Amino acid sequence: MPKALIFDVDGTLAETERDGHRVAFNRAFAEFSLDWYWDVDTYGELLLVSGGKERISHFMRAHNPPTPRFADNDAFIARLHACKTAHYLGIVRGNEMPARPGVLRLVEQARARGVHLAIATTTSPENVDALLGAWYGPQWPMIFPVLAAGDEVRRKKPDPEVYALALARLGLAADECVAIEDSSAGSAAADAAGVDVLVTRSEYFRDQEHAGALAVLDGLGESDAPARGHADGASFSGVVTLEQIDAWQRARRARSPSAAKMPDGARLPA
Ligand code: XBP
Ligand code: MG
Numbered sequence: 001m002p003k004a005l006i007f008d009v010d011g012t013l014a015e016t017e018r019d020g021h022r023v024a025f026n027r028a029f030a031e032f033s034l035d036w037y038w039d040v041d042t043y044g045e046l047l048l049v050s051g052g053k054e055r056i057s058h059f060m061r062a063h064n065p066p067t068p069r070f071a072d073n074d075a076f077i078a079r080l081h082a083c084k085t086a087h088y089l090g091i092v093r094g095n096e097m098p099a100r101p102g103v104l105r106l107v108e109q110a111r112a113r114g115v116h117l118a119i120a121t122t123t124s125p126e127n128v129d130a131l132l133g134a135w136y137g138p139q140w141p142m143i144f145p146v147l148a149a150g151d152e153v154r155r156k157k158p159d160p161e162v163y164a165l166a167l168a169r170l171g172l173a174a175d176e177c178v179a180i181e182d183s184s185a186g187s188a189a190a191d192a193a194g195v196d197v198l199v200t201r202s203e204y205f206r207d208q209e210h211a212g213a214l215a216v217l218d219g220l221g222e223s224d225a226p227a228r229g230h231a232d233g234a235s236f237s238g239v240v241t242l243e244q245i246d247a248w249q250r251a252r253r254a255r256s257p258s259a260a261k262m263p264d265g266a267r268l269p270a
Helices: 017-031 040-046 052-063 073-095 103-112 125-136 161-170 184-192 242-255
Strands: 004-007 116-121 146-149 177-181 196-200 215-217 227-231 234-238
Touching (some): 004 103, 052 073, 073 125, 146 161, 196 242
Parallel strands (some): 004 116
């Protein structure tokens, strides 16, 4: 049984990208009087770049949009991203972004069974605070006492740094934990940190493959809406519970005892 579940946030806990982050970016562009607009498809392409500031920078290079001349591009991007984050906080605090099916159920089961809960995310701590605060109130850090987020690390997913930071704060070894992710950048980060990863693909990443995952599913499932996907080369339809996760981990270790994962390239932040 894993001693901790390490949850990604965007796309995993909730479908925050299309109607949350993307809308916030566009509101910030309008507030800055930029003639920029990220439609759903363009955002899907840009989402392959982890990190909002990095995404803006990539967009400027790749799409060469009309941009005012700034002496300091990084300072402009930082100001624009701060404006985006303010809009995102408003969206989350206003609409209470719903948790994906099965997320609240699995969190409650982990709490009841004394399994630690942690967050490892590319987004900012304030965005996590708004999302989890909307669901659990201000006491959410009692439920997720470990948070590794955003600019706390120098290299974002798919680099394993954010997972190495979460593991260090948990005080657990990689093979004592299971990560839950929605994207290939996220599953690659967890895998590189030596953490078994369960993938619940989000809407933007429905078609991505994850060779090393414990299972690749369309969600965590509820009793009246089972998750579907595949695990260990077999199809799966059901509800993801701690017992199911434990069974997948045991099956993996039975198949290849040496597969007790060691982090490759996992680095603690300096
Ligand atoms: C997904 C990301 C983040 C969000 C936007 O994070 O790549 O950049 O898209 O948030 P996760 P910021 O690791 O939770 O899937 O603008 O705050 O970066
Ligand atoms: Mg994600």
